[in-house]
Amino acid sequence: MVTHPVKRIDFIIFLFLIIFGCFAMNFTPPEKEERLKAIGNLNELPESLKGLFKEGESFKPIPFPNPGDWLYEHPESGQTYKDYINSNPNKPDSKRNKIYLKPLGSFPEGASPSLGKLKEYVSAFFSSEVELLPLFDIKDAKLTTRINPYTERQQILTTDILNLLKKNLLDDAFCLMAITMEDLYPHQTWNFVFGQASLRERVGVYSFARYDPAFYGKERGKDYKKLILWRSCKVLAHEIGHQFGIEHCIFYGCVMNGSNHLQESDARPHHICPVDLRKLQYSVEFDIVERYKKLQQFYEECGFEKEVNWVRERLKEILKNE
Ligand SMILES: [Zn+2]
Ligand SMILES: [Zn+2]
Secondary structure: OOOOHHHHHHHHHHHHHHHHHHHHOOOOOOOHHHHHHHHOOHHHOOHHHHHHHOOOOOOOEOOOOOOOOHHHHOOOOOOOHHHHHHOOOOOOOOOOOEEEEEEEOOOOOOOOOOHHHHHHHHHHHHOOOEEEOOOEOHHHOOOOEEEOOOOOOEEEEHHHHHHHHHHOOOOOEEEEEEEEOOEEEOOOOOOOEOEEEEOOOOEEEEEOHHHOHHHHOOOOOOOHHHHHHHHHHHHHHHHHHHHOOOOOOOOEOOOOOOOOOHHHHHHOOOOOOHHHHHHHHHHHOOOHHHHHHHHHHHHHHHOOHHHHHHHHHHHHHHHHHO
């Protein structure tokens, strides 16, 4: 029997699509059953907490990633609540419980987020004591730098900063986070990085340089100061979340979602999903409603309307379930 050539071509195209499809798209958003499994067994919780980690209307499943998005490029398997507990994460205790923020280099007025506001946000988000350290002059440290060939701007090597931070960790520090308006790179082969952390050593560094539209030669809108603060708060919540041992979230739209580009980090929400809220609450043991109220107050002060509305709806949902 002779195979019909057209059919054979169809078959080859079909095979190509299967093979190409497997390589191009190997992350599928988890179904509801898997998401609930990630939150874990709520029956083991005290009565007062049981209703607070339900999926509810406030939390949306993670969307399918597009080419170039984090999960498209790095199909991670996710960390359930149980995985988190089994990983024996760093947990604040009576000796080590303070989050330190260390500004590196200058924070020019009008082009930087307010350090006071960042401190306030981290304190509300993690329900923890936060101390802002004095500004550190980068010229005093021997840090490796380079000029980025695309932006023609100076960048600092993150690993040098992390080594410096490790030597400066105070006894009561849960973690020490350097923040800077300088652009960063983690390795010679990378174009740039928004931030990098060493989780076991409780240090990290984050740059807000690329949160200013002017960095890309774009015009700053009239709300650009709010935009810089909004983006900077979000990256701090994400990166300090890692310090608590929380890995990238693959279950819901969540501040712990990985991000490959600015558009993707802008699209992820400011809040943490029920899986990661349960992890953080286990770690810090805060009152969930009180935490939401503090966040709402902060968002109101900053004019972050979308976030104010989200917390308001979430609080309504919690009170309805009680
Ligand atoms: Zn991350
Ligand atoms: Zn999450």
